[in-house]
Amino acid sequence: MSETSRIDPALLDGNRKQLAGYVATHFKWEVTNAVATITLNRPERKNPLTFESYAELRDLFGQLKYATDVHAIVIVGAGDNFCSGGDVHEIIGPLVKLKAPELLMFTRMTGDLVKAMRACPQPIVAAINGVCAGAGAIIAMASDMRLGTARSKTAFLFNRVGLAGCDMGACAMLPRIVGQGRASELLYTGRSLGGEEGERWGFFNRLCAPEAVLADAQKLAADLAAGPTFANGITKTMLHQEWAMTIEQAIESEAQAQAICMLTEDFTRAYNAFVAKSKPQFEGN
Template identity: 40%
Template sequence: MAWRHFDYEEEAGVATVTFSRPERLNSLTFEIYADLERLTAELKGRLSDIRVVVLRGRGRGFCSGGDVEETIGELLKLDTRGVYEFARMTGACTRNLRELPQPVISSVNGIAAGAGAVLAAASDLRLLAESASFRFLFTKVGISGGDMGICWLLPRLVGLGRAAEILLLGDRISSAEALAMGLANRVVPDQELDALVAEYAGRLQEVAPWGLAMTKEMLNRAGSLDYSAAIEMEAWTQTMLMTAQDFREFHAGFTGKRKPVFTGR
């Protein structure tokens, strides 16, 4: 499967998207957003063969956000309806990442700014090189700090007070600061990042894929429910999974003293 506006590969159940404009710090264009929306929509139906999705950037950065000339400059030429349609498309990219049944890992090296920072925040796991940094710089360019769902995502990662400071001021967040506030899951020396991502991808493939998918579903929905409703939703979900094949496979592997082979059934 070829995608024109970023590099894409599938290997051993892992789909890797690599933003590949290193000379522009992997800034995003209309075409990149559109391809990313289409790809993530397609991957929703491929849990049987794609178990993990990885986002990464080529060169010195993960993704520096919308390209000043090819995105921001072009937006100035659009009318209100055109800008709205663009904003909905970019929001669909992060919505799709959250709704993917597969866990999503962002492998963040260097800068993750603007939309790049939001894409990382929308991932399930953020693994950082020491060189990594975040900047949610929307107010710095004259627009709202709320973009692509970040006002929903960020408070759930770092708390409302911290999220307010980050989005209002748009200041740089180092990898160490990101780890301390819960925005990063792990930080390692730059040369160890690829190995760490491969380790996490391997570990995620050892557990039940439908179990992972429904864990994401619970995390997405629970925040909008009261406690009793969340318990009820989890009860129905567990009932479904406890009558599925993977739960039986766990028991068969345990009693047979072998490693279970989960298939997402």
């Protein structure tokens, strides 16, 4: 009996989607072998974000929790840069004219993008070359893994424009990646973090050649997509949820999560492959 024949069609309709064929409006979206690549595609301006691209990214990541045909995600910028942050003319200029309710609408929208990135079960790999600033640095931070280059320049430059460094979860997430003191330095000064320094600090998982960073990120994502994707989603959930748990709570939560993973067919496939001295072919169920 197939999986779909065991499940009420109404339940499937409400909770499973095919997103490989999604047609993006404000960035590029391509899916190959269950790996989606999001390309921020305004290279002439170093790929800045707009109100529209923020909203579309937020909504797309929100839908990815239901996707059955996307198992890992790569985010990259077109050309020689990742993302220069919010567009000065299309976002920053209009913001200075708004009152508090509309400003809160904007800041909640940007925060909801990070929430959606953290809530989607697919691992996200950021391929970062050149400028990675402001909201671009936040998108990189919110990804699960980051591949950089020697020419990467990452800057949380909010204080350079008169704003606090507490933007889109930076004060909560960045210290967990690079440590409290280093995060404080980046958020107070807004200075650029170079590629080699970023790797030493742990912001980058590793450095790649500029011409290879996208291919390396897609290879990493493909390896993840070929793995036990249900279990990978559980790992991502637990990595996020355990920030707010005691050790005792985390151990109990992991016991429950691992017991659920032991019910999957992928767990049985891995055992059978071990016995047969072969490589398991995971299917995500």
